[in-house]
Amino acid sequence: MRPGLILPDVRVRASFVAAQEEDIAAGDLTGALDRELPVYGADWHTPEGFARYVNDVREEALEEGRRPAGFVPATWYWFVAGDTYLGRIQLRHRLTSQLLAYGGHIGYRVRPSARRQGHATAMLRAVLPHAHRLGLDRVLVTCDHDNTGSRKVIEANGGVLEDERDGKLRYWVATQPRIRDAS
Template structure:
């Protein structure tokens, strides 16, 4: 049964397969695409992958080094045993950009495992994590034409505030 876990090396092989799927799909403008751009060549080395996992986990810490425009972010991986299915990121606070476009929570599901209910389950299980970080409600955004994400967010109780450009902005209760 799938579960949210902190990033772990035990899913490395499946994670690498998932990243290949995102590359084949042409993924861009997401955290996963940024990971691929910055780290993919080293992931085949288990030691480098372990360092990547630790860096992703450390990003949740307030005092971890990060670009000035980034905020602390708890990243959780959606896994089933040793199978990596997706990831969800909970940004601890909003910058002007995140308030306008990115939101508190972002997620993606590996391409070959979409339309199986993973995003819905992942978001619902992440809401208590957000609440424990003091986030209530959480801002979750999606592209206006992403009907799958619209359904996921609305199933979690998301209430549409507005549409800004191509982004639909929802407030989702975490308690």
């Protein structure tokens, strides 16, 4: 089955939990996992606990939804092949001054066992039309200056480097392919 984006869904619980365990075993607790693990980690393995997590993550997309203080509305998408969770990508609906400087509109993560297979590039490509539907003509995507893999993902999706700030490369990516002038 060809991988694709879905909204968070309880049907991939077992695979999602296994992916988080991969990250924990690798000592990679960066990004959302760092804030989610203390709140949800003990309950992810139960159907009820995971359903609560999925509901809370989906609520973050709503303007009036609950989310951590200072966070903007953001839609999470999971990249799955059937019921196999491969990674996630977050689309922030707008930028704060902090996100403009360092975080950008988009953050993504691929589970360790699925890395280096093109999934991050495919996730970013697949989320761009969703960003366009939010009214974003271009999105800011950032990565650490020494993260060659993320840099290649962003550039493969047409990212144009604007600058580097405190070790973060800042790229702008168009949300619609450019139409070439026929003349």
